[in-house]
Amino acid sequence: MEVTRRQFGKLSLLAVQGLPATAPPAGRGGLPAPAPYDFNDHAGWTSIFDGTLKEWDGNPAVWRVENGAITAASTPERRVGTSYIFWKGGELADFELKLEFKLEGDVHSGIAYRNWTDPRRGATLGPAATPPAAGAPAGAAGVPGAARGARGPQAPLDVPPDPRWTLYGPGLDYDADRRNSGNIEERGTARRVLAQRGSIVRTEAGRLPQLIATIGDHDALMDVMKADEWNQIHIIAAGRQLTHIINGRLMAMVLDEDQTFFTPKGLIGWSIEQFGSGKVNVREIWLKKL
DSSP states (O other): OOOOHHHHHHHHHHHHTTOOSSOOOBOGGGOBOOOOOOTTOOTTOEEOOOSSSTTEEEOTTTEEEETTEEEEEEBTTBOBOOEEEEETTOOBSSEEEEEEEEEEESOEEEEEEEEBSOHHHHHTSSSOOOOOOTTOOTTOTTOTTSSTTOOSSOOOOSBOOOGGGOOBEEEEEEETTOSSTTOEEEETSSOEEEEOTTEEEEEETTSOOEEEEEOSOHHHHHTTSOTTSOEEEEEEEETTEEEEEETTEEEEEEEEEOTTTOOOOBEEEEEEOSSSOEEEEEEEEEEEEO
């Protein structure tokens, strides 16, 4: 095939830049379109799960490794209180986190980042959180996930929550019923939900969060997540911007400009919550510091 001088120049430039000699599909104006993102390309990333819990801190009565994944289960015969497991690598500021997540049954969970362990810290970030209603379950105040998904009277917990393994702060909500999955939430402060699935939100001190734009229909995006199957989750925390991506689809984004609440760094981990029954499974955990 004859190559014109102009085509040769483009191919030469690609070669100099170390890019494939085959030009990517042309975008508008003749410019190259972005290359598809490969979730399984781990160049520049660090694996933080070696098949053991050596790098993780969680209640040993709750968390274990099974079939190459970090798991926790709660059943009617052995009910587990809300419990987190977190990475022992220290507090992270700006980063990207990729992992595969699967929930089985009717369990509730969530992925935490830029979190802390002291429940009193949330009250210092802004207006005091609403106290628990009269008759709320013992320990509901200050226990993330303690009051969600309640379905009437519950049997006593066989493994109660432990403050050593309770995290507070921003996170990706992820439940088996998928109704709130993908939301950007904040546990342990008065803000609670920062952005629902399908929205881009800006927060500012002294104002209600502002909906800047929608990125999809809330209910339609729920179908992107596969029930009882592995799902690919990608979280980006860069400065004041928090971004949630699930199975290659943007779920929610927050521009957190509320200085009274914003936390620039913290712990990463995830939970099993005390309501519902089922199993949390996490594998292929990769981290990139920005």
